[in-house]
Amino acid sequence: MVNMNAAHTKYISDLGLTPNMGEVIEMMASAPAAETTQVKFECRDVEVFYSGKRALRGVNMDVPDSGVTALIGPSGCGKSTFLRVFNRMNDTIPNARVTGQILMDGQDIYSKDIDPVLLRARVGMVFQKPNPFPKSIYDNVAYGPRIHGLAPQKKDLDNIVERSLVRAGLWDEVKDRLKEPGTSLSGGQQQRLVIARAIAVSPEVILMDEPASALDPIATARLEELIDELKEKYCILIVTHSMAQAARVSQKTAFFHLGDLVEYDDTQTIFTNPKDQRTQDYITGRTG
Amino acid sequence: MSAEANTSIHQTDQALGRLAKRKAKENRFRYAGIAAVVIAMAMLGWLVVSLVGTGYTAFFQHYLTITVTLSESDLDPHGARDADQLRTANYRKVIQQALYSRFPDVTDRRGKRALFQIVSASGATNQVRQMVYQDPDLVGREITITVPTSDDVDQLLKGYIDRNAPAELRKVSDRQIEWVDQVVAGGELTREFNWRFFTAADSRDPELAGIAGAVVGSLMALSVAFMLSVPVGVGAAVYLEEFAPHNRLTDFIEININNLAAVPSIVFGLLGLAVFLNFFGLPRSAPLVGGMVLGLMTLPTIIIATRSALRAVSPSIIDGALSLGASHTQAVFHHKVPLAASGILTGSIIGMAQALGETAPLLMIGMVAFVTEIPASIMEPASALPVQIFLWSDSAERAWAERASAAIIVLLLVLITLNAVAIFLRSRLERRW
């Protein structure tokens, strides 16, 4: 043992590295720390009011930096409202008011220094019904980079469009018809086009509001596969009515009921052993 | 199960009876609908048939070919070929002599006067004057020209004046009919397409009157109205719909815009008279003022059409743009307005078509004047097509009725064209999403 250590020390000094136990210990300590997930959003007592009526009550929740977080719950439970808090889409609704704090990487996204326009470039969104612009496929994807001035030259724009379509798994299907209207694609393709459009502005987070509810099972499967790939690079929050879908795509699941965040846990736990009776009743299809 | 099926309440005789009753009711409704459509079509058809029936003859005009001698002694006794002299010379005499030599047996004064009345007096003399003025070398020569017949002869030949009516009840005397028959037999009287109707301005003589002045006046007024109301209307609508705060003031404005759309058009004429003519001192009868009045009148229509077109744009498109980080203004101008363009355009064109047919406000600002020149600018006095129709239909001679109908046909054709353009643009611009 002693000999081995001596050989090791010699080897390290040959490389010009001085063995420093403190450093080694630090490295060993920091290595597993890098694997624990960072928090992207910290929500503190988030409440949303529509014309004075409370739609969301005191939500406290940490959204991890990586992976997919699913928001489930019955209609009108506040899950879509909550999703729209993250990119301040509630701002566009007259008489909507958000209180509490939502920290994105530690910064309050509702503070005065944050312009919702730039926030929405960082937090993209995909809607329930595929909503490509009635423009060409190319222009659909290029729209975001154009308004944000991300591509100074045509070549750069071409690159962004291609990369985004590749990443959204649509490139092979549309590369020969970029000039055709985006609305000529099938529903599933349109939804992937919309995702490509969101990716094109290089967001950090993608919000999805029931993205598969208008798609057939095959298109849904493609979309879920895409979500699975995207979660490596983006923080994804998805609202879904299909519990099976939440179970398939997400790592964390939050259950909302009547404006309350009832339970938030690992997806596995939620679907095998939920703690709250309301969660249990909802996911097993029981009358609550 | 099968036993129950046999006694289902939906298979009894009563059920079949109720079904028959229900079907009869539905059929009655369908026949009522068909009847309504048939009545509407019949009335429209009647309108078109009567208009075309009275009006189409105005597109043709009868011309008499005569040989005139442009003797130097009559036209240019000094031989100077002076422009003033040539313009003021007595061409009336030239025409008269040509007619007398065609009918040498007419010698009495009354006969001669009646003979001259078979051609359009001012039409024929002006035509010869124009020719000589442009080419003075014609003096001293004998030329053959085709001049319009008088409106009475024209009406006679078109069959509107009854030859068999008692002489004192018709405007053409027996002798005149005889002369006309002679030239018809001699092949000197021809029926030609009435180009003058489309190229001339108004005139006291029906056979010389045309709609060009009115059409140009209308187009000028319409252009002014378009340039005034479309930018202002669309701008106001976009602002009110997308950017204005929702408060009592905007509610008040909205109510008033909706009310303005229902205000009688003559009120706008009064406004034009009071504000544009009396207060700003703009020229009377000018297409500029007419256009401004028509523009004001169309404004509420365009605002309402634009707002409903904007509201019809799917909000999901706007959500998509906003979610990418487009500002509200960008979302509106990049997506909402272009998508609403077909609706805005349709509304504008329908508003313009409405303005084109409008008479009342133009009466108030003096565009009802008798204008024999085609206006050269929007500041010059002009008439408008519907006003022209109004004026002609008010005149006594039989020939005016035919011309008024023809002008209505032209007006309807212009309106149909405008609507066709609207439909075409809508189908071009409209995209499904």
Next chain:
Amino acid sequence: MNEHIVSSFDDVMSDLSTEIIHMGALVREQLVGALKALKRRDENLAKRIRKNDKQVDAINDDIEERVMNILALRQPLAVDLRETIAALKIARELERIGDLARNTAKRSRVIIEQEPLEGMEEIFKMGYVAVKIVEDVMQAFENRDVEKATEVWNADEEIDEYCNTVFTQLLSGMMIDNSNINACSQMTFVAKNLERVGDHATNIAESIHYVLTGEKIDEHRPKRDKTSSTTVEI
């Protein structure tokens, strides 16, 4: 527990539990019968028990099919999922207990052919405990009783203790009289079978606990079976 919105789902789940309860009752009968046949030296009864095991297997197959259908057609989640999977596991454990009863009945044939052994009360006491434990665990299942399930889980110690005693007795018996060897060696297997019954019942108790609480019993299972290291002084 609230009812499902789709009431046919409730029906399917309750049918499944009923069948498990029925299977438990049948398995208990088999075990009691096997012990009775041994005690009364009744070869006919032993034969019947051996034959009846097919019925237990058939019920197990039926339960497996039901579980498969529920998974495919109802996609159960949370408590429903745990119950469905537990049903599969419990049926499997019961089927094993049934096998053990059959095996005991099989061995009783050899034992009956031999001279009756003396002083075998302990093994029948042990049998009684095993039957009781199966009864209790099925009661815990029927009544959705976590406490009872935990009790059963702990009761396994008792049977292990019996097993040790019986094993030592049998070894001594064989030492005393060579002619006993045939019967005694079969008897050790019977004892081992009964000890295994206790183990399977414990597994069932664990499944019940998981269904009802969502948690596993995370202590080590009490194991007092020392037969693997038991020797007698020769």
